[in-house]
Amino acid sequence: MTAKDPLPSDRLFDVYQSLFDYNPDAGYALDMEGNFVLVNDSAVKLVGYSRKELLSMSFVSILPENQIDHTLQYFKSALNGNQERFYTAIQTKNKQYKELCVIVLPIFNKSEITGVIGIAKDITEIKKTRLELIKSRSQMESIFNSVDICLWSFDLGMKRLLNISPACLKIFGLSQEEFIKNPVLWKEFIHPEDMDMVSRKQTELYEGTSLEYEYRIIHQEGTVKWVSERTIPMRDHTGQIVRFEGLVIDITQRKMAENHLHHMAYHDTLTGLPNRRMLSERIESSLAKAQLKKEKVVFMYLDLDHFKFINDSLGHDLGDELLQVIAGRVKGCLRKQDTLSRQGGDEFAIILDDIDLKEAYEIADMCLSVISKPVLLRDQEFLLTASIGISLFPDHGQTAEHLIKRADQAMYQAKGNGRNNFKLYKEEMETDLTRRVLIGQSFHRALTNHEFSLHYQPIVNVEERRIIGFEALIRWQHPSLGFIPPSEFIELSEETGMILHIGAWVLQTACRQIKELELKGYSDLYVSVNVSARQFEEASFVKQLMDLLQENRLNPSQLKIEITESTAMTNVLDIIHKMNELRSIGVEISIDDFGTGYSSLSYLKSFHIHTLKIDQSFIADILLDSNQEAIVKAITAMAASLGIKTVAEGVEHLDQLIFLYSIGCTQMQGYFFSKPLPFAQAEKLLASGKDLFKDFPV
Template sequence: MIMTASRIVATFVLFGTIWLFAADRVIDLLVDDTWAIPIWRWLKGFTSIALSAVLIYWLVRRAERMQQKLELETARQRDRLAHMLDVSPAVIYALKPSEHNGPWIVDFVSHKIEQVSGYPVDYWLGHPRLWRDLIHPDDLQRVLEDQERFKTQGWLHHEYRLRHADGHYCWLDDHMVMMRDEEGQPVGVIGAWLDVSNRHRDGERIRHLANYDALTGLPNRNLLHERARHVLAHAAQQRMSAVVLHVNIDHFSAINETLGHEAGDQLLREMAQRLTHTLRPQDTVSRMGADNFIILLPGACARDAAQICLRLMTGVAEPLAVADQELRLTASIGVAEFPEDGPNLAALSQAAESAVHHAKREGRNTVRFFSRDVHEQVRETLTLTRELRWAVEREQLVLHYQPQVDARTQQLVGVEALVRWQHPEHGLLSPARFIGLAEQAGLIQDIGTWVLREALRQLASWRDQGLPVVPVAVNLSAAQFAHPGLVELLRQMLQQFHLPPEWLELELTESVAMQNSDNTIAVMASLKRLGVKLSIDDFGTGYSSLSYLRRFAIDKLKIDRSFVVGLSHDAQDEAIITGVINLARSLGLHILAEGVETPAQQAVLCRHGCDVLQGYLFGRPMAAEHIAQLLAHPPVAAIAA
């Protein structure tokens, strides 16, 4: 407006000056009549007034239009700024100094403050101390110290918690800058708040996931290691003990497979609560995965651990309702003590794990303390199990064959295929060393399939060499026999090697045959239709029902070696064998005796009518090329061991 007024005055003065001199000069040049000159000058005055009025009107109207345009643009800019403040996630504020050096007063704040704090704009403008009163007590001292630094450095960026009107606290990211005049004196503050509560919540969630098990809410391996580091360091400094427990829920995998994973998860959550409630506040229960829990007991010794383990086992054994069923669980616990059994958590956990494996081997539902001898056995077992997974792929498994001879003529009438593991470090390992491991590790199906395929391949090889082939007997594991694809697998293998099915004899132990006798009858019937031979191995050691035995589609009974050993001096063993042979005769079955090692045993078995003999007296298990020699040069006399 100042510039507009100056322009109007300057224009008027310029126009008036020009008119004053120019008009008089024009009149003097054009008017000769002296009496007419006053009249023209009078007209000049009126004309000057009229032209001045028109000029002033034009100048004022032009200034008004410029002012209106400026006001309109200012209003447009103000609306744009207001809209930007409304859509901005940040709260924009301005502070001004108060009188008498009191707290700075809120001079302006955007409407976003209502969403962030729950208080309206007018409330903030009318309460200078509101901001300070709402800061979290734990953050207030730090914030005030930051404010003191702000007075000298002129800028500040920090985070703190502010209480919302509804009572909860939100995290604010606060940026502020000091405004100063030409002399450097503070005249105001411009700042921005940003609600970063979600970021802090996400950070807390990430930290929780990094340190706690998602299923049970228990500390995980990371947090356990951190706590153990402090506990064991303190124990070492104070010459105190500490205990690490490894708790494993017995038969959890079977429950998980039977009732489903949801039931298994519910069970684990319940077990986590029971274990936690049984222990002291300073103890740590952590889940290591599946049904394995590691417990850290600061300041405890072996004697304390024994009592604690009893309480834990009692808590686990309480009835538990899962999937509309009431379960009663048991747990196996391994105990390791610091510092005797290890200097750190890794060593103590390994020792406790070794102890819990010992507890499981001794029947479960028990507590075992770490023993270095037992640990070495467990370590060797775990190593063998790990290496066994590669044995088939690396072609470390081999088959040996033990001769089966006719009891009367001693002619070779069959062989039994027995798997061996040619271990690169331990040499040739018998099945007793690794078959149990294979069953526990779930490898028995793969190994059993390999044995079947290799035995049939070897039969085909002997046939292709022109040798008089005899049937080969192969033991079936419980897992193989229960597999629904067994019959089809055998059919494909026999077709692959172009072998008649009667050249293959499958052996089932008495216990496997009786696990599900109705299913056994159905599977045996399918195998018989395929044409393979079937036998019951280790007969007499189980609890088979004679009624079921009559219904089994089998061809042969194999007398267990435990009855053969005492034949020469134990009348009861001879009576049992006589009964078994008579039973087989009545059922139309052949009879084979295993473990024949002496001529005396051979004589008794022949006298009672045993059909086939097998044992060291006729030959140990041997490589395929040695069997080829026996096939090439019949009849077989007693083969040297």
């Protein structure tokens, strides 16, 4: 062994050599200048250089620049006889950055330091994992301390909170310190009405059940809050529950929103009374209870007399105020347990539980009395009356449907008896069926005797400030039954098949009368005719139209066909085919009452329709209901994007007109402009040149 060789030469060398060579960590020896003189396989694998390459290199050559001074410091210390442990980094042959934990020792040869020997452990992945854990823990702590959720952990053995997040202060009004000092302090803030329920849940928790439930608390400041709690029992390896992990969320805003939505869904927006939906649930509940307890239930149907006249003549705003006053008066006549519901328009329903007829009559009398008292609004005095129909459970029916129907029949009997009175249902009131049969038997005679007539409601273009067409509406004046509304006979005529004959008469009459207007100089008008599903489905329908146009020498643009959404969706392929035929001859198609049916928007383009008629149900409350407003805006925008015109039906107020015009809907019809008129009056309206837009500022 030469003097320059730093390694010892005694018999232990072989043992040391073996420990060095097979060490899983990088082993190396350096001379006094820092050159590698010995490396093991692990070192070769770590740095990526071959053994030959390494033995021709200095350790400094594999150090990143920022590690050189730091590492040299420990190398020199080892050359001074010290054992050092430190952290550094190297750069491998393929430019990878490796973090190392290094131990270096001086090499003695006959008491003379001739170099250093070292072991370097690759801690790159360990350090990376540690940093990720630190980062993750930091993130978790940040979340724990910042979220509005109260997170907590309770140790059952020690009977103490292990931790609780700062959100406890916001939710309960108590600090972390207060909760840690007294872990059951939260129970003092549970709403008294929810205490029993929470206690039951706690029992389930200790039995090992995971919980998720909602309850109310009283905040430190006195406000009532809703919270949602989720708690999980944690078990040890033996299955014993050792702690609870839970969270508490403030759901007050959500509950308020839910309550608001529930109230909107079950209450009338104008009067705040229960609506049809709630009435349906209430009456089912009342009947079930009455059946169980053998009690009586009285159902009343109340309708204000001639209220439509007030709406039409004085406006719906005033009418709405009157309805609010009347609703308040009627409610004051009822007992606490009774239900008063607004059914729509001027109709109200009343449920009286566990009551006899004598007391029910007294309540009906009180209702009529308070309704008939003068109402002073806007310096005007109004006198109203009402008609009330009464049905009794179980005498007049076992189901809600029967009771409602029979109270309605009794109410119409009260109206027929002079109004301002009430009637109890009697079996002889079952005249509806007789009337229905009579109507069904009268269709043929009505056509022969000219009992049908058409009324025309103007359709206007607000932008052009003129009438552009009319919608033809059928009317029936029966010789014995009097006026029969379309809602009463159209459906029956469809059932009997007479709709084909009646519909043909409507088309013939409308074409003839629009031709009469053309001959009198009104050549730029069209007539829009409602066509039933059965008519439209007829194979000869398009040919019938072509014959009518030719017979009356009408331009196809003078006739528009209206079909409902449900008609459009009955047989889509056939409907599309017929619409294409109509389009080819120049007859335009309108979808009536759009938005109330179930048509797919994807079919609108396929149908090649020209006009969407926005149903009056959306227009009525458009200025009061943001949902209705949004629907109308959406329909108008969608139609515009598809190149489809829109006509708003049921426009009755100037404010509605202004709003519709502002969103781009320029074609409208409704009582604001004119009610449906007999043909002669419609002609007079045109001849008079009456300004239907005198109140419209644009």
